[in-house]
Amino acid sequence: MSLSGRKPPFFLLVLLPLLFLGAFFFYPLFNIFRTSLGMTAVSRFLSRAYYLRIIWFTTWQAAVSTSLTFLVGLPAAYLFARYEFSGKKWLRPLTTIPFVMPTVVVAAAFRALLGANGLVNGWLTTIFALDAPLLQLDQSLTMILLAHVFYNTTIVIRLVGGFWANLDRKLTAAARTLGANRWQAFWQVTLPLLRPSLISAALLIFLFTFTSFGVILILGGAAFSTIETEIYRQYVTFLRPDVAGLLSLLQIIFTFGLMWVYARWQRRAAVHLDFRPQKTNLQRPATITEKLLVNGLLVGLFIFLTGPLLALVWRSFVDREGQFTLAFYQALPQLKRSSILFVPPLTAARNSIGYALLTVLAAGSLGLLSAQFLARPSRWRGLLDPLFMLPLGASAVTLGFGYVISFDRLRTSPLLVLIAHTLIAFPFVVRALLPVIQGIKPSLREAAAVMGASPGQVWRQVDLPIMGRALLVAAVFAFTVSMGEFGATSFIVRPNSGYTTLPIVIERFLGQPGGLNFGQALAMSAILMLVSAVGFVAIERFRYADVGEF
Numbered sequence: 017m018s019l020s021g022r023k024p025p026f027f028l029l030v031l032l033p034l035l036f037l038g039a040f041f042f043y044p045l046f047n048i049f050r051t052s053l054g055m056t057a058v059s060r061f062l063s064r065a066y067y068l069r070i071i072w073f074t075t076w077q078a079a080v081s082t083s084l085t086f087l088v089g090l091p092a093a094y095l096f097a098r099y100e101f102s103g104k105k106w107l108r109p110l111t112t113i114p115f116v117m118p119t120v121v122v123a124a125a126f127r128a129l130l131g132a133n134g135l136v137n138g139w140l141t142t143i144f145a146l147d148a149p150l151l152q153l154d155q156s157l158t159m160i161l162l163a164h165v166f167y168n169t170t171i172v173i174r175l176v177g178g179f180w181a182n183l184d185r186k187l188t189a190a191a192r193t194l195g196a197n198r199w200q201a202f203w204q205v206t207l208p209l210l211r212p213s214l215i216s217a218a219l220l221i222f223l224f225t226f227t228s229f230g231v232i233l234i235l236g237g238a239a240f241s242t243i244e245t246e247i248y249r250q251y252v253t254f255l256r257p258d259v260a261g262l263l264s265l266l267q268i269i270f271t272f273g274l275m276w277v278y279a280r281w282q283r284r285a286a287v288h289l290d291f292r293p294q295k296t297n298l299q300r301p302a303t304i305t306e307k308l309l310v311n312g313l314l315v316g317l318f319i320f321l322t323g324p325l326l327a328l329v330w331r332s333f334v335d336r337e338g339q340f341t342l343a344f345y346q347a348l349p350q351l352k353r354s355s356i357l358f359v360p361p362l363t364a365a366r367n368s369i370g371y372a373l374l375t376v377l378a379a380g381s382l383g384l385l386s387a388q389f390l391a392r393p394s395r396w397r398g399l400l401d402p403l404f405m406l407p408l409g410a411s412a413v414t415l416g417f418g419y420v421i422s423f424d425r426l427r428t429s430p431l432l433v434l435i436a437h438t439l440i441a442f443p444f445v446v447r448a449l450l451p452v453i454q455g456i457k458p459s460l461r462e463a464a465a466v467m468g469a470s471p472g473q474v475w476r477q478v479d480l481p482i483m484g485r486a487l488l489v490a491a492v493f494a495f496t497v498s499m500g501e502f503g504a505t506s507f508i509v510r511p512n513s514g515y516t517t518l519p520i521v522i523e524r525f526l527g528q529p530g531g532l533n534f535g536q537a538l539a540m541s542a543i544l545m546l547v548s549a550v551g552f553v554a555i556e557r558f559r560y561a562d563v564g565e566f
Contacts, residue, residue, distance in 0.1 A: 030385055030386065030388075030389040032382060032385060033382045033383075033385055033386045033404065033442075034400075036382055036438075036439075036442075037403070037404070037406070037407075037439075040419075040435050040436075040439055041406065041407055041410070041415075041439060043422060044415065044418025044419055044421075044422045044423075045268065045410070045414075045418055047418060047421050047422045048261050048264045048265060048268070048414065048417065048418050048421070049261075049265060050261075051257055051258055051260075051261030051421055052258065052261035052262040052264065052265040056258060058262065060259060061259060061262055067246075067263075070241050070242065070243060070246050071243065071266070073240065073241070073242060074226060074242040074243045074244075075226070077157070077160065077161070077164075077225065077240075077242070078222050078225040078226040078228075079222065080161060081160075081161055081164035081165065081168070081221070081222075081225040082168075082218055082221045082222045082225060084161055084164075084165045085164065085165045085168045085169055085171070085172060085221050086172060086214075086217075086218070088165055088169050088172075088320070089168075089169045089170075089171070089172025089173055089176070089217075090172060090176065091313055092111070092169065092172070092173050092177070092313065092317050093172050093173050093176045093177030093180055094177070094180065095310060095313045095314070095317075096108060096173060096177045096181065097177045097178075097180035097181035097183075098180075098181075098299065099299060099300070099301060099306075099310055100299065100300055101300070101301070101310055101314065107314070107317075107318070108173075109552075109553075109556055110318075110321060110322070111169065111170045111173050111317070111321060112170045112174070112552065113321070113325075113548075113549055113552055114166050114167055114169070114170065114321055114325075115167060115168070115170040115171070116496065116548055116549075116551070116552045117167075117325075117500070117545060117548055118230070118499070118500025118501075118502060118519055118544055118548060119228075119229065119230025119231050119234075119500070119502055119519075120230055120234065120500075120502055120519040120522040120523055120526075120541065120544070121328070121500070121522075121541045121544050121545045121548065122163050122166065122167060122230075122231060122324070123163065123230060123231055123234035123235050123523075123526065124234075124328055124522060124526060124537055124538055124541035125324035125325050125327060125328040125541065125545075126159055126162060126163050126166075126235060126324050127154070127234075127235070127526065127534075128324070128327045128328045128330075128331040128332075128538055129323055129324045129327035129328075130151060130153045130159065130162075131153065131154050132149045132152070132154050133149075133331075133336065133531075133534060134151075134327065134331070135327040135330060135331060136151060136327075137149040137150060137151050138338065155235070155236060155237035155239055155240075156235075156236075157236070157240060159235045159236075160228075160231060160232060160235050160236050160240065163231045163235055164224075164225045164228065164231065166320070166321070166324060167224070167231075168220075168221045168224060168225070169320075169321070171217050171220055171221055171224075172217050172221075175213050175216055175217040175220075176210060176213045176214055176217055178213075179210060179212075179213040180206075180210060180213075183206065183209055183210075188201045188202070188205050188206055216278065219274060219277065219278045220278065222274070223271065223274050223275070223278070226242075226243075226270070226271075226274075227244055227267070227271060227411040227413075228242065228244065229242075229244040229245060229248070229411070229412070229413050229502070229503045229506075230502045230503065230519075230523070232244065232245050233245050233248070233523070234523055234526055234527075243263050243266065243267050244267065244411060244413045244503070246260075246263055247260045247263045247264050247267070247413055247414070247417055248260075248413060248417075248506065248507070250263065251417060251420070251507070252507070257417075257421055260417055261417070261421070264413075264414045264417050264418070267411060267413075267414055268410060268414060271409050271410065271411060272409050272410075275408075275409040325545060328538055328541055328542055328545065329542050329545075331535075331538050332344055332345070332535065332538040332539045332541070332542045335531065335535070336531050343532075343535065344532070344535035344536050344538065344539040345539045347361075347532060347535075347536055348360065348361045348362040348365075348536060348539060348540065349361075349362040359514050359516060361518075361521050361525075361536055361540055363514075364516050364517055364518050364520070364521040364540075365518050365540065365543065367430075367515055367516065367517055367518075368498070368499050368517045368518040368519075369499070371430075371433055371434055371437055371498050371517060372437075372494070372495045372496075372498035372499045373495070374434050375434065375437040375438050375441050375494050375495065375497070375498035376491045376494045376495050376498075378434065378438040379437075379438045379441040379442045379444075379445050379494040380445055380487070380490060380491055380494060382438070382442055382445075383441075383442055383444075383445025383446045383448075383449060383490060383494075384445070384449060384487070384490075386400075386404050386442075386446050387445075387446050387449035387450045387453050388453060390404070390446070390450055391450060391453040391454045391456075404442070404443060404446050405443050405446075405447075407439050407440060407442060407443050408443045411503060412436075412440060412501065412502070412503030412504040413503040413504065413506075413507070415436060415439065415440070415503075415504045416436060416503060416504035416505065416506065416507030416508055417507055419432055419435075419436060419504065419507065419508055420507050420508060427508075428513070430509075430515040432508050433505055433508050433509055433515065433517070436501070436504040436505065436508060437497070437498040437501055437504075437505075440497055440498075440501060440504065441493065441494040441497040441498060444490070444493040444494065444497060445490040445493060445494055448486055448489045448490040448493055449483060449486050449487065449490050451486075452483045452485075452486035453483055453486075456483070488554070489554075489555050492551045492554045492555050493551075493555065495551060496547065496548050496551035496552070499518070499544060499547050499548065499551075500519060500544065500548060501517075501519065502519040502520070502523070505517055505519065505520060506520060506523070518540055518543075518544055519544070521540060522537050522540050522541055522544070525537035525540070
């Protein structure tokens, strides 16, 4: 069969992802734009300083979060870039685990560690015989900033540390030979060379913290409102879809603008250097000062990255009196008469697993079709490649709001949850598959075709075995993204629905008084944390070395 004979059906298949994006991404965004144009919303927005304060706080907290993340991340990046030490191959993947945790898990973990009933306050109360918790960090800016730093430190370690590890040490050695001290060599040689990776990491961290939703909503409460949380409150609490639409439009403009800046910077900031293999730049700490520095950084980094998660697991097995108990887990299948939910927590967990499995099928199919198309030479690739990545630039909250104003007939249907999860997971699937499919040698397909294999047989016997591991990685990405999705689902599913998901139930339980509610939230968070951690380990285990973009 000629190549021209295979093109029409293939192009018909690639229309499925395009139709999906058109119906469930561009159409909701268009409706957001249309809803935001009402003069009532514009006049209300311009006449109240409250909304300007929200925009200012959103920007300010993102800038502070980014600065604090660099304060923690740069020493860690230096540690991994320049030193060899025992346990490094285990600690490096450990630094990424916080980044893949769902927001509700991170929020529950910091409540378990630093909240009024948290582990640290429990220790301080016992040691100093206090009548009240010493640390009053619930619903505080401090908790928000700590959670953001916890989330994003790995970006600095991965982006800046990975670049730093390949810089030739001879450049700083030459500066030292010319009379520069250690700090002068860093400021005048190393720092300018690191600038592209530093700015790239800063833009990403600022974008993530600017669009933070779950952390702000759960750890900040009503006292701290960003654009994301205000979109949610304006629609759900105050029933003002026009104001929510205007805020969503501002959010879309900013996020797409920042992504454009990031992409443009990535293209223009290439630095041509004589990179060295990482192993040639590594050294063992030799002096006492170096050993103290390395060991101190290792201990501090390990405590910071694992402390909240370990506290979460510990508190899920311990009651307020400090006694070991399984009561929180045993209560998960039960539905109390006074419960704020219509289904037991364990049923919500089964719902999440069901959504995740269906998301694997839907996002996997659409992503595979898209990746197969993008891997072939085509004049349309330059347009479609960034088009398929656009969902990454829209926040999940914006998508959720767009769905509830666009698909009224599906408002109470679980199908809308599946569509939202599929759209969010779709770009991850494409980027996990595309590099591997592009790496398949055309000669392998040609040899199979010469031996009489049909196009379908070539795909099954050549392509599929090679990209099998990438398919598994893509499936794990889709599964974990769906299990932890909170922003869009919080709009679509009401807690009194029989189709509620695990993150929604956790957020509701964290917001309710009572030791059993808090304990159940921690137990569910521990389960979700385990699923996310296993997913991350599977991704790291089955991916082709560093092939892939996530």
